[in-house]
Amino acid sequence: MGIRAHHSExxxxxxxxxxVHxxxxxxxxxPVVIVTVIALVVIAIPLAxxxxxLRRRGGRQA
Incomplete structure:
Protein backbone atom coordinates (compact mmCIF):
# COMPACT_ATOMS: atom_id res chain seq x y z
CA MET A 1 0.00 0.00 0.00
CA GLY A 2 1.74 3.15 -1.22
CA ILE A 3 1.00 6.82 -0.78
CA ARG A 4 -0.16 8.65 -3.87
CA ALA A 5 1.64 11.98 -4.10
CA HIS A 6 -0.35 13.52 -6.95
CA HIS A 7 -3.81 13.42 -8.45
CA SER A 8 -4.43 12.85 -12.13
CA GLU A 9 -6.41 16.10 -12.17
CA VAL A 20 -16.94 26.49 -4.05
CA HIS A 21 -19.74 25.34 -1.76
CA PRO A 31 -20.67 31.44 -9.35
CA VAL A 32 -20.28 34.74 -11.23
CA VAL A 33 -19.53 36.56 -7.97
CA ILE A 34 -17.01 33.90 -6.92
CA VAL A 35 -15.22 34.10 -10.28
CA THR A 36 -15.19 37.91 -10.09
CA VAL A 37 -13.69 37.89 -6.58
CA ILE A 38 -11.00 35.39 -7.58
CA ALA A 39 -10.21 37.39 -10.74
CA LEU A 40 -9.85 40.59 -8.72
CA VAL A 41 -7.45 38.90 -6.32
CA VAL A 42 -5.41 37.47 -9.20
CA ILE A 43 -5.18 40.92 -10.81
CA ALA A 44 -4.50 42.75 -7.53
CA ILE A 45 -1.44 40.69 -6.56
CA PRO A 46 0.81 41.65 -9.53
CA LEU A 47 -0.45 45.24 -9.40
CA ALA A 48 0.49 45.48 -5.73
CA LEU A 54 7.99 51.49 -8.07
CA ARG A 55 7.73 52.98 -4.58
CA ARG A 56 10.92 51.24 -3.48
CA ARG A 57 12.67 52.47 -6.59
CA GLY A 58 11.66 56.00 -5.66
CA GLY A 59 10.04 56.74 -9.00
CA ARG A 60 13.46 57.09 -10.69
CA GLN A 61 13.55 56.56 -14.42
CA ALA A 62 15.91 53.90 -15.78
Whole structure:
Protein backbone atom coordinates (compact mmCIF):
# COMPACT_ATOMS: atom_id res chain seq x y z
CA MET A 1 0.00 0.00 0.00
CA GLY A 2 1.74 3.15 -1.22
CA ILE A 3 1.00 6.82 -0.78
CA ARG A 4 -0.16 8.65 -3.87
CA ALA A 5 1.64 11.98 -4.10
CA HIS A 6 -0.35 13.52 -6.95
CA HIS A 7 -3.81 13.42 -8.45
CA SER A 8 -4.43 12.85 -12.13
CA GLU A 9 -6.41 16.10 -12.17
CA UNK A 10 -4.78 19.54 -11.82
CA UNK A 11 -6.69 20.09 -8.56
CA UNK A 12 -8.26 17.94 -5.88
CA UNK A 13 -11.87 17.76 -7.07
CA UNK A 14 -13.29 17.15 -3.59
CA UNK A 15 -11.42 20.12 -2.13
CA UNK A 16 -12.46 22.36 -5.02
CA UNK A 17 -16.10 21.33 -4.64
CA UNK A 18 -15.93 22.04 -0.90
CA UNK A 19 -14.34 25.47 -1.46
CA VAL A 20 -16.94 26.49 -4.05
CA HIS A 21 -19.74 25.34 -1.76
CA UNK A 22 -18.24 27.19 1.23
CA UNK A 23 -17.76 30.42 -0.73
CA UNK A 24 -21.25 30.16 -2.17
CA UNK A 25 -22.79 29.74 1.28
CA UNK A 26 -20.72 32.61 2.75
CA UNK A 27 -21.34 35.07 -0.08
CA UNK A 28 -24.85 33.86 -0.84
CA UNK A 29 -24.31 34.60 -4.52
CA UNK A 30 -23.85 32.59 -7.67
CA PRO A 31 -20.67 31.44 -9.35
CA VAL A 32 -20.28 34.74 -11.23
CA VAL A 33 -19.53 36.56 -7.97
CA ILE A 34 -17.01 33.90 -6.92
CA VAL A 35 -15.22 34.10 -10.28
CA THR A 36 -15.19 37.91 -10.09
CA VAL A 37 -13.69 37.89 -6.58
CA ILE A 38 -11.00 35.39 -7.58
CA ALA A 39 -10.21 37.39 -10.74
CA LEU A 40 -9.85 40.59 -8.72
CA VAL A 41 -7.45 38.90 -6.32
CA VAL A 42 -5.41 37.47 -9.20
CA ILE A 43 -5.18 40.92 -10.81
CA ALA A 44 -4.50 42.75 -7.53
CA ILE A 45 -1.44 40.69 -6.56
CA PRO A 46 0.81 41.65 -9.53
CA LEU A 47 -0.45 45.24 -9.40
CA ALA A 48 0.49 45.48 -5.73
CA UNK A 49 3.93 44.04 -6.47
CA UNK A 50 4.44 46.59 -9.28
CA UNK A 51 3.34 49.50 -7.08
CA UNK A 52 5.62 48.40 -4.25
CA UNK A 53 8.55 48.00 -6.66
CA LEU A 54 7.99 51.49 -8.07
CA ARG A 55 7.73 52.98 -4.58
CA ARG A 56 10.92 51.24 -3.48
CA ARG A 57 12.67 52.47 -6.59
CA GLY A 58 11.66 56.00 -5.66
CA GLY A 59 10.04 56.74 -9.00
CA ARG A 60 13.46 57.09 -10.69
CA GLN A 61 13.55 56.56 -14.42
CA ALA A 62 15.91 53.90 -15.78
Missing amino acids: PTDSELLEWL ALDSILGQG IAVLA
